[in-house]
Amino acid sequence: MAEHRNIVDRMIGLEEKREFREFENRAQKLGENYYEDYKELKKYIWHSGVTKWSDIKFIFGQVLDLLEEAKIQDKELTDLIGSDVATFIDEMVDDNSWEKSKKINLIRS
16 A cells, blocks of 8 residues: 555655554554553654654554453553563564664575
């Protein structure tokens, strides 16, 4: 779909804004406790150094999937990912980083 976007859309990021609003809507449907967890995680993700939208989108999608799973199972988020939430997010960021993917490609070749 990205290849069919016009120049104005690409410049101001309309698609990205729409996708982010969808994340926010999903998070608000989680309920008060899980939404509070989401807001705290969101702050941490924004300060994690991830700059590429595809990486941010992947991380937010995974976090929301986990929160939805925790809600379905009536568990706390920490029951699913462990007590060190910051390390969990850092590992997601690191596993999805450009440098790591390039290093893996170099090793494979």
